[in-house]
Amino acid sequence: MSTTFVGMPGIPGRGNLHAELPFPKAAKAELTNPQLRANLRHATHTIRDKRVRVVGELPDWEDLRQAGADTKNAAMANLPALLEEFERNFRARGGTVHWARDADEANRIVTDLVRATGSPEVVKVKSMATQEIGLNEHLEEQGIPAFETDLAELIVQLGHDKPSHILVPAIHRNRSEVRDIFLREMPDVDPALTDNPPELAMAARAHLRRKFLSARVAVSGANFALADTGTLGVVESEGNGRMCVTLPKTLITVMGIEKVLPTAQDLEVFMQLLPRSSTGERMNPYTSLWTGATADDGPQDVHIVLLDNGRTNALADKYGRTALNCIRCSACMNVCPVYERTGGHAYGSTYPGPIGAILSPLMTGIEAEDNGSLPYASSLCGACYDACPVKIDIPEILVHLRGEDVKAQHAHRRIPTEMDLLMKGAEVVLSSGRMLALAEKGLPLGRLLAGRDKKIKKLPGKLAGGWTASRDIPAPPAQSFRDWWKKEGRA
Numbered sequence: 172m173s174t175t176f177v178g179m180p181g182i183p184g185r186g187n188l189h190a191e192l193p194f195p196k197a198a199k200a201e202l203t204n205p206q207l208r209a210n211l212r213h214a215t216h217t218i219r220d221k222r223v224r225v226v227g228e229l230p231d232w233e234d235l236r237q238a239g240a241d242t243k244n245a246a247m248a249n250l251p252a253l254l255e256e257f258e259r260n261f262r263a264r265g266g267t268v269h270w271a272r273d274a275d276e277a278n279r280i281v282t283d284l285v286r287a288t289g290s291p292e293v294v295k296v297k298s299m300a301t302q303e304i305g306l307n308e309h310l311e312e313q314g315i316p317a318f319e320t321d322l323a324e325l326i327v328q329l330g331h332d333k334p335s336h337i338l339v340p341a342i343h344r345n346r347s348e349v350r351d352i353f354l355r356e357m358p359d360v361d362p363a364l365t366d367n368p369p370e371l372a373m374a375a376r377a378h379l380r381r382k383f384l385s386a387r388v389a390v391s392g393a394n395f396a397l398a399d400t401g402t403l404g405v406v407e408s409e410g411n412g413r414m415c416v417t418l419p420k421t422l423i424t425v426m427g428i429e430k431v432l433p434t435a436q437d438l439e440v441f442m443q444l445l446p447r448s449s450t451g452e453r454m455n456p457y458t459s460l461w462t463g464a465t466a467d468d469g470p471q472d473v474h475i476v477l478l479d480n481g482r483t484n485a486l487a488d489k490y491g492r493t494a495l496n497c498i499r500c501s502a503c504m505n506v507c508p509v510y511e512r513t514g515g516h517a518y519g520s521t522y523p524g525p526i527g528a529i530l531s532p533l534m535t536g537i538e539a540e541d542n543g544s545l546p547y548a549s550s551l552c553g554a555c556y557d558a559c560p561v562k563i564d565i566p567e568i569l570v571h572l573r574g575e576d577v578k579a580q581h582a583h584r585r586i587p588t589e590m591d592l593l594m595k596g597a598e599v600v601l602s603s604g605r606m607l608a609l610a611e612k613g614l615p616l617g618r619l620l621a622g623r624d625k626k627i628k629k630l631p632g633k634l635a636g637g638w639t640a641s642r643d644i645p646a647p648p649a650q651s652f653r654d655w656w657k658k659e660g661r662a
């Protein structure tokens with residue numbers, strides 16, 4: 172049995188997990204695009220309304236959420252043993268298991284496997300793990316084109332674009348933009364193609380069918396791995412996944428180590444939680460499960476690359492580790508007021524939205540490039556927690572990571588900032604009744620500054636001035652609570 176570094180954190184996640192710009196800068200650019208905001212609003216509201224309707228049909232939805240959270244927590248607590256159990260069973264049924272510490276290692280393994288088949292190209296099922304490691308780009312550099320077969324991924328690929336949503340990667344495109352991309356990039360497309368959705372779907376279908384029928388190697392991700400049987404599973408809506416995992420002779424799956432579940436019975440819970448939370452459907456159209464290789468049926472050469480890439484770092488964070496419970500349904504994105512306005516590109520990483528704001532810094536380390544700004548990309552309204560089918564308390568982890576970011580910044584700073592001094596001053600005043608009484612003597616000055624409309628509109632200094640740049644401070648009351656208390660004779 173090969174060895175694994177699970178439980179030995181220290182190797183940060185690489186690949187497409189990093190923001191190129193701090194979130195505020197990237198978001199500012201995205202916010203200037205009214206078309207993007209209109210597309211996002213329409214798409215997120217449509218999916219979220221559907222989700223609310225189908226979730227409301229289940230009287231035991233909260234019990235299901237709790238069962239999902241409990242199963243994932245137990246799986247994470249027992250991850251090394253579960254992975255080894257999965258490895259044993261997958262091998263026993265004719266599959267080959269590879270372990271990859273990071274994106275570079277995973278890319279190398281997949282490239283070597285494809286080269287060994289002699290195939291000049293691969294077809295792909297939509298996979299977050301392969302986007303995370305930048306597999307398409309890597310294969311391209313090695314002279315092996317990788318063709319996405321999911322419709323939205325195809326649009327993104329042909330548009331030389333980046334996905335902006337984990338479930339609906341082309342959410343930022345409308346149908347006339349899609350038609351333009353197809354006309355520009357698809358060989359043999361009918362030049363009279365309109366932006367009618369069925370026509371666009373038929374054009375994509377004809378394009379992809381040629382690929383499916385000639386492909387010798389497919390690369391997929393996996394939604395689940397079942398330890399007790401050594402089974403892998405992909406959940407999808409278009410049937411392209413089914414084509415990829417059955418037609419080619421070689422099937423290579425790249426999967427994050429956190430996707431393993433203890434038993435096949437656990438699917439009972441997750442197959443109810445996932446489709447309802449992701450697409451707002453009672454059940455998803457295609458669920459493909461495969462267990463190793465079966466003689467004369469489907470791919471004969473079956474591989475799994477088990478990817479760490481910073482996951483054990485996240486697992487080592489006792490406050491943040493529940494982020495690994497994520498089943499990538501995208502419900503948190505569809506309800507997030509920040510995501511709805513900025514879209515996914517502003518987050519930089521493969522994982523956008525509320526889950527990306529915690530997962531990316533947990534996997535790469537809060538100090539990595541500009542990932543330190545991601546935990547601030549939230550109003551902490553809690554909508555993500557309410558929507559999450561596995562009850563990940565994203566707001567709590569965001570606050571924890573903000574604290575880690577502040578600590579990381581302090582570690583590199585010799586001179587205290589205005590904020591440090593302000594917080595230190597607040598600590599002194601608020602921890603002593605005598606000091607607080609003394610500070611209250613300044614309240615009349617506040618009322619004076621507020622003037623007739625009882626609002627302080629501008630304070631001096633960068634920090635206090637920044638606060639009042641977008642909000643007013645109400646005038647202090649004429650009588651403080653302490654004075655009132657004293658006057659009532661209760662002191």
Ligand code: SF4
Pocket residue numbers: 448496497498499500501502503504526555558559560561562563
């Ligand atoms: S954090 Fe929860 S809601 Fe968001 S994608 Fe993951 S499972 Fe879905």
